[in-house]
Amino acid sequence: MTNPGFHDGNALAGPLSEIFALDVTTARRRCPGCGREATVAALRVYDSGPAAVARCPGCEQVALRVARHGGTLWLDFGNGGALRFRVADGV
Ligand SMILES: [Zn+2]
Secondary structure, three states: OOOOOOOOHHHHHHHHHHHHOOOHHHOEEEOOOOOOEEEHHHOEEEOOOOOEEEEOOOOOOEEEEEEEEOOEEEEEEEOOEEEEEEOOOOO
């Protein structure tokens, strides 16, 4: 079989384990809406609905959605992109 020129997502296991082993709230992001740079901890989180919605403190644009349903945790970064994790059930 020839090499198609790319790897599957398992190639990211090492780098992602390094990222998610850290305190994610210290990560910085630049808002594509207003250009403000802020840590995840500085985002405004609204959690009265089925998902926690984190918004930019400058312009209120959605930065991240986090939802947990049983043993599944969803991280949605917008634009149709989301990551689904299997986690311990019932927390
Ligand atoms: Zn913004």
